[in-house]
Amino acid sequence: DSGVTQTPKHLITATGQRVTLRCSPRSGDLSVYWYQQSLDQGLQFLIHYYNGEERAKGNILERFSAQQFPDLHSELNLSSLELGDSALYFCASSARDRTYNEQFFGPGTRLTVL
Amino acid sequence: GNSVTQMEGPVTLSEEAFLTINCTYTATGYPSLFWYVQYPGEGLQLLLKATKADDKGSNKGFEATYRKETTSFHLEKGSVQVSDSAVYFCALTGTASKLTFGTGTRLQVTL
Numbered sequence: 001d002s003g004v005t006q007t008p009k010h011l012i013t014a015t016g017q018r019v020t021l022r023c024s025p026r027s028g029d030l031s032v033y034w035y036q037q038s039l040d041q042g043l044q045f046l047i048h049y050y051n052g053e054e055r056a057k058g059n060i061l062e063r064f065s066a067q068q069f070p071d072l073h074s075e076l077n078l079s080s081l082e083l084g085d086s087a088l089y090f091c092a093s094s095a096r097d098r099t100y101n102e103q104f105f106g107p108g109t110r111l112t113v114l
Numbered sequence: 115g116n117s118v119t120q121m122e123g124p125v126t127l128s129e130e131a132f133l134t135i136n137c138t139y140t141a142t143g144y145p146s147l148f149w150y151v152q153y154p155g156e157g158l159q160l161l162l163k164a165t166k167a168d169d170k171g172s173n174k175g176f177e178a179t180y181r182k183e184t185t186s187f188h189l190e191k192g193s194v195q196v197s198d199s200a201v202y203f204c205a206l207t208g209t210a211s212k213l214t215f216g217t218g219t220r221l222q223v224t225l
Contacts, residue, residue: 002157002159004157031211033211033212033213035213042215042216042217042218043203043213043215043218045212045213045214048210048211048212055210055211056210056211056212058212090157090158092158092213094211097211098211099145099146099207099208099209099210099211100146100163100165100207101211102148102160102163103160103213104160105150105157105158105159106157107156107157108157
């Protein structure tokens with residue numbers, strides 16, 4: 001158990017809908033990262049928050065947004081969903097935002113868009 | 115930009131065989147290098163890391179050495195077990211702390 005929790009574990013929805021994925025980092029960790037894992041794209045970085053502030057954006061679509069709240073949990077919002085958004089979404093946390101910091105991964109949310 | 119190249123899988127080995135999974139990278143500056151493992155139905159777990167040239171990361175019998183001259187970070191284990199069957203990802207962080215992953219290598223160990 002990494003100490004990072006993600007809810008829900010599975011999500012099945014229809015095209016055009018909006019969903020929210022939730023992540024609670026390990027106790028004391030200030031950084032939260034979101035990654036998408038799909039068969040065709042592999043593991044791709046989406047976005048990084050540090051202590052409530054956005055630090056870096058990767059291959060994140062404009063239909064996607066995220067935030068980190070004062071209690072340090074994070075939410076990833078996916079809207080106008082398309083079939084191609086079906087994937088595993090991982091959240092990871094680390095103590096700080098140093099390049100050598102280990103990132104601890106949650107179990108993931110599997111999103112299926114029908 | 116940064117990139118990681120891993121050998122294609124799947125790799126199928128008999129128990130107690132020697133394992134090598136090749137990983138090479140392209141990055142500016144001085145990246146930190148990581149191996150993560152993903153067991154079926156689970157998230158990623160850090161297996162080992164190295165943060166500077168010539169560092170050797172090791173854990174659970176797995177080893178990898180940061181070779182700057184060959185831009186490589188190959189994963190090795192002297193004697194694999196059935197329980198090592200999983201997908202292994204090589205990854206790096208460059209000037210930012212986000213991870214850039216390779217495509218993953220599936221390892222299957224048989225009795």
